[in-house]
Amino acid sequence: MSLPRSVADVIDQHVTLELESLDRVYLNVYQPQLQTPTAVFWFLRRFHGEGAVSSHKMRAITERFISAIEAYADEHDVSIVPFEKGQRKEDIAAEYLKEFEGREGVLFIGKAQEKVRTFRTQGRTNAKGETYPWIVESTAIVNQYYFYGVDDDFGPFFLKYSSYIPYGAKLCFNGHEYLKRQLTKEGIGYEELANGILSCENPQRMQQLAKGLSPARIRRFLKKWQQRLPCPFREVEQQAGYRYEVAMTQVEFALTQVMDRPVSGRIFFEEVIRENLDLGRPHNIQLIFDRRVIKTTPGRFRSRVICHGVIPSLRIDYKTNGIKQYFKEGRAVRTELTVQNPYDFGVGRKLENLSALRDRGFQTTRRVLDVQKTSQDFALSEDLFRDITTPQSVAGQRASALKFGDPVVFALFSVLILFRFLPCGFRSRDLREHVASLLGEAPSQWTQGRLTYQLRRLRLHGLIARAKGSHRYVVTDEGYKIALWISRCQARILRPSLGEALDAFADTPLHDAMARFDKFVEDYFQAANVNTAA
Numbered sequence: 001m002s003l004p005r006s007v008a009d010v011i012d013q014h015v016t017l018e019l020e021s022l023d024r025v026y027l028n029v030y031q032p033q034l035q036t037p038t039a040v041f042w043f044l045r046r047f048h049g050e051g052a053v054s055s056h057k058m059r060a061i062t063e064r065f066i067s068a069i070e071a072y073a074d075e076h077d078v079s080i081v082p083f084e085k086g087q088r089k090e091d092i093a094a095e096y097l098k099e100f101e102g103r104e105g106v107l108f109i110g111k112a113q114e115k116v117r118t119f120r121t122q123g124r125t126n127a128k129g130e131t132y133p134w135i136v137e138s139t140a141i142v143n144q145y146y147f148y149g150v151d152d153d154f155g156p157f158f159l160k161y162s163s164y165i166p167y168g169a170k171l172c173f174n175g176h177e178y179l180k181r182q183l184t185k186e187g188i189g190y191e192e193l194a195n196g197i198l199s200c201e202n203p204q205r206m207q208q209l210a211k212g213l214s215p216a217r218i219r220r221f222l223k224k225w226q227q228r229l230p231c232p233f234r235e236v237e238q239q240a241g242y243r244y245e246v247a248m249t250q251v252e253f254a255l256t257q258v259m260d261r262p263v264s265g266r267i268f269f270e271e272v273i274r275e276n277l278d279l280g281r282p283h284n285i286q287l288i289f290d291r292r293v294i295k296t297t298p299g300r301f302r303s304r305v306i307c308h309g310v311i312p313s314l315r316i317d318y319k320t321n322g323i324k325q326y327f328k329e330g331r332a333v334r335t336e337l338t339v340q341n342p343y344d345f346g347v348g349r350k351l352e353n354l355s356a357l358r359d360r361g362f363q364t365t366r367r368v369l370d371v372q373k374t375s376q377d378f379a380l381s382e383d384l385f386r387d388i389t390t391p392q393s394v395a396g397q398r399a400s401a402l403k404f405g406d407p408v409v410f411a412l413f414s415v416l417i418l419f420r421f422l423p424c425g426f427r428s429r430d431l432r433e434h435v436a437s438l439l440g441e442a443p444s445q446w447t448q449g450r451l452t453y454q455l456r457r458l459r460l461h462g463l464i465a466r467a468k469g470s471h472r473y474v475v476t477d478e479g480y481k482i483a484l485w486i487s488r489c490q491a492r493i494l495r496p497s498l499g500e501a502l503d504a505f506a507d508t509p510l511h512d513a514m515a516r517f518d519k520f521v522e523d524y525f526q527a528a529n530v531n532t533a534a
């Protein structure tokens with residue numbers, strides 16, 4: 001039995017396209033000078049007068065901001081859509097995107113009530129018994145306004161503003177959509193994969209463009225839309241230094257590897273999952289994330305297999321971060337790292353640290369493949385089985401298929417196992433006698449032409465070779481292994497198990513399991529009122 005190899009080594013020979021790209025990026029857009037009650041107090045006192053420390057002034061700022069949003073919607077003929085509880089915002093955005101025909105613009109403005117961190121005034125009493133307002137940090141359920149739009153460089157995005165002080169915002173976009181826009185602008189042809197790239201005319205340039213999504217580009221993108229959309233802060237306040245800063249809330253790093261054989265690649269990936277269920281153990285987590293894990297290290301360390309329909313995915317948790325690995329659309333292996341706390345990777349949250357986090361993020365996705373082990377090469381196994389069981393052309397000669405389950409092929413393989421141990425090889429008449437015996441036929445039924453046909457296809461498929469300077473044949477190393485494996489599978493697995501499953505009187509675990517499964521399916525159909533076809 002061969003020793004397990006890393007998944008990285010196995011799939012390296014079967015990747016037609018490889019791409020490292022940011023996927024979903026979720027950024028916190030905040031006011032650094034309005035993060036404490038004292039800072040809010042001085043903001044109100046400075047721009048709204050001596051008596052400004054009250055909830056009434058806060059409400060006035062909010063009402064002015066909401067009025068500006070409504071005026072923007074009227075001026076640009078943009079709908080304000082209230083989000084209902086349980087409604088998927090992405091689904092609504094997708095419907096609006098289908099109808100959008102321009103290169104960029106706002107699709108609609110979504111409105112939802114969400115719980116956020118904010119500030120409010122609280123009545124207090126001094127030593128003289130006089131009441132006065134005091135600003136305290138709190139949480140409240142307030143309206144959030146989602147500006148869903150399309151950008152010429154970044155594609156679909158949303159910029160969400162809170163309608164109450166300190167008027168925090170969130171920016172969300174997708175790195176793959178950005179990449180598609182850049183490829184189109186440079187005239188580089190590509191074939192789409194949902195949320196990815198399947199093929200590209202210039203893979204090297206594609207990777208350069210993906211890496212070119214820098215913090216500076218993201219800042220320019222954000223600034224452009226902040227200038228176009230309503231802002232809760234007036235020009236005089238912005239000039240005084242009340243400008244937004246950007247930090248990373250959640251960033252996804254996606255390594256996509258498109259396989260040359262999609263069907264066998266899917267089978268291979270499911271085997272990888274089966275053989276690597278222990279990736280969430282601390283010693284593997286240390287290797288994957290390059291971080292020391294001890295008993296006191298906070299967070300969960302585990303691996304899970306989650307199925308959506310018939311599509312399995314492998315999940316690995318590390319503190320608040322996680323890795324998801326799945327076979328995407330039956331074509332590519334996607335290894336995706338989701339970072340929610342950059343400090344777990346020794347990197348700060350500010351947007352300027354994105355490049356450093358990108359390097360460490362993709363090093364992590366690569367280490368997943370290095371740590372994962374597999375005992376088989378999916379393409380090699382698939383090729384061998386196909387080459388043996390289907391007709392082949394070898395040096396201009398046609399080699400007939402050695403069909404799995406064919407009694408003659410089964411007899412030939414059984415004989416090859418026996419002849420492997422003959423030191424001087426075997427002759428054609430030796431093959432005639434043994435094959436005829438296994439098939440219950442007389443050797444005389446095996447004419448020379450029939451025998452030559454069998455020898456020829458065994459030789460062209462590489463299972464036997466003519467001994468130099470003689471009319472004898474020897475069984476090759478590959479021929480012995482293939483004959484042994486296929487004949488044992490047929491004799492010890494397929495034939496007895498199929499008999500156990502079909503025999504109505506069999507008292508075996510396999511027969512009982514098949515009967516239980518059949519009854520479950522029948523009961524399920526009856527419960528769903530599905531009638532059996534006549």
